[in-house]
Amino acid sequence: MKKSLCCTWLGLAALTACSSEENSLQLNSLENSSPKNIIFILTDDHRFDFMGFTGKVPWLETPNLDRLANEGAYFPNAYVTTSLCSPSRASILTGLYSHTHTVVDNAAPDPGNLTFFPQYLQQAGYETSYFGKWHMGNHSDEPQPGFDHWESFRGQGVYYAPTLNINGERTSYGEDVYITDLLTEHAIDWLQQRNDDQPFFMYLSHKAVHSEFAPAQRHLGRYETEEVVYPPSYETPLYDETALPSSSDDGDPARGREYYGDNRLPDWVKNQRESWHGVDYMYHGRIDFEDFFHRYTETLMGIDDSVGAVLDFLDENGMAEDTLVIYMGDNGFSFGEHGLIDKRHFYEESAKVPLLVRWPERLEGGSPIESLVQNIDIAPTILEAAGLQAPDHMQGISFTPLFAREEIPWRDRIFYEYFWELDFPQTPTMFGVRTDRYKYIRYHGIWDTNEFYDLQDDPNEMQNLIDAPEHQERIESFASDIYQWLEDTGGMNIPLKNVVRPKFGDHRNQSVF
Numbered sequence: 001m002k003k004s005l006c007c008t009w010l011g012l013a014a015l016t017a018c019s020s021e022e023n024s025l026q027l028n029s030l031e032n033s034s035p036k037n038i039i040f041i042l043t044d045d046h047r048f049d050f051m052g053f054t055g056k057v058p059w060l061e062t063p064n065l066d067r068l069a070n071e072g073a074y075f076p077n078a079y080v081t082t083s084l085c086s087p088s089r090a091s092i093l094t095g096l097y098s099h100t101h102t103v104v105d106n107a108a109p110d111p112g113n114l115t116f117f118p119q120y121l122q123q124a125g126y127e128t129s130y131f132g133k134w135h136m137g138n139h140s141d142e143p144q145p146g147f148d149h150w151e152s153f154r155g156q157g158v159y160y161a162p163t164l165n166i167n168g169e170r171t172s173y174g175e176d177v178y179i180t181d182l183l184t185e186h187a188i189d190w191l192q193q194r195n196d197d198q199p200f201f202m203y204l205s206h207k208a209v210h211s212e213f214a215p216a217q218r219h220l221g222r223y224e225t226e227e228v229v230y231p232p233s234y235e236t237p238l239y240d241e242t243a244l245p246s247s248s249d250d251g252d253p254a255r256g257r258e259y260y261g262d263n264r265l266p267d268w269v270k271n272q273r274e275s276w277h278g279v280d281y282m283y284h285g286r287i288d289f290e291d292f293f294h295r296y297t298e299t300l301m302g303i304d305d306s307v308g309a310v311l312d313f314l315d316e317n318g319m320a321e322d323t324l325v326i327y328m329g330d331n332g333f334s335f336g337e338h339g340l341i342d343k344r345h346f347y348e349e350s351a352k353v354p355l356l357v358r359w360p361e362r363l364e365g366g367s368p369i370e371s372l373v374q375n376i377d378i379a380p381t382i383l384e385a386a387g388l389q390a391p392d393h394m395q396g397i398s399f400t401p402l403f404a405r406e407e408i409p410w411r412d413r414i415f416y417e418y419f420w421e422l423d424f425p426q427t428p429t430m431f432g433v434r435t436d437r438y439k440y441i442r443y444h445g446i447w448d449t450n451e452f453y454d455l456q457d458d459p460n461e462m463q464n465l466i467d468a469p470e471h472q473e474r475i476e477s478f479a480s481d482i483y484q485w486l487e488d489t490g491g492m493n494i495p496l497k498n499v500v501r502p503k504f505g506d507h508r509n510q511s512v513f
Helices: 002-006 063-071 085-094 117-123 179-193 254-260 267-272 289-316 375-385 400-404 469-488
Strands: 037-043 127-132 149-152 163-166 169-172 200-205 323-329 355-358 414-418 429-434 438-444 451-454
Touching: 037 289, 037 375, 063 289, 063 323, 063 355, 085 117, 085 375, 117 127, 117 200, 117 375, 127 179, 149 179, 179 200, 179 289, 289 323, 323 375, 375 400, 429 469, 438 469, 451 469
Parallel strands: 037 200, 037 323, 127 149, 127 200
Antiparallel strands: 149 163, 163 169, 323 355, 414 429, 429 438, 438 451
């Protein structure tokens, strides 16, 4: 039974991605399929529920993201396999888990044996382009395989006065030039000037909304007087209080003190509250939480403008009907949940990401699609839209069959992994599994408690049921599933990399990332 769960779901699992035969650029075309134009828009640190239509932040306005969801579909259960920039971006580009592609953190280099899905599109006759943040295994801005047109910047980049590497030549811009607007302008220019005789693929990869947040000048201060939304779990547990919350306590930080009671939470979570990635000492006390919240939402407005500009171009040029548009975040972000900021952990706000899809020819606008999908599914999905069969080594699978909103065989769980980083040691190595109702998180290398949540009864993950007698059989099964998944996908060894870094560092002199 466990093998069927972990190894054979729709052919998701694969043992290796390293052989030249598996990574051959010769792919089979799908029958009765013609290539479609494709645009993939990736943002940084955009959590799944910070969009106007979700209602999470009542005053947040994202009319273009709302439009994208309304004209297509919102996937409310989209997850990354690792909630961190480089591993997630590598998974998107390769269709592989982090332990398979081995770009396990932001310092681990590309191993040199990976094939990026745009290379398959090029081979199939697509004109391809890339605009924006690469940050996948290194800080280079040099052109990467798979793209006919290339525009990027080094590492994390900057919000103002950027320097772009445009097809190998660097161009610097003035202090008033905002990176989100610049990338959008260049992307639309490319769409206007491309070869109309070829199908196209455009990858628009924004720096925003990565910390430290800097909105466009036209948006700065837009939300500064709005009331910040504090999560129910904002406060760390106080073990001398056991009262349960009342229905009127939603959104009150004090509610967390009561709700936790004597609940069992990992020590690393409690300790991190007073660290670089905690609400009591965030970024070494360099910014106030409420300012942080407001700047994030204001920076997001530039992203919404960008999405609107792309959609308007497609509509105005009669290209919307047969163009697949996918919008996604590379990972989520915490705003006070469990007393944390940042990502990396397997709580919902960190590992879950926005995923919006519009494709009028294949997907009717309307209700959300609730199925569990992951970032490893992006490459197979785009290849199928291009009329190509994804290679066998990819561990994700195309989610285009879900567009019909009909019951079909599909995965019943997703897996998660994160590997401890020297530069940000507050978060331990962890593995996890999530179904439509339950989540199990297993920590590695520390003496601490694991976590188990019933997300149906406890969507805010505030009652750790790891010791609940009625769940012990289920927890044991989930633990076995994690190890079976790792064994079946070649993940039983942590892929260490020879990256020389100082043993001790001062984070005040480092990038926030």
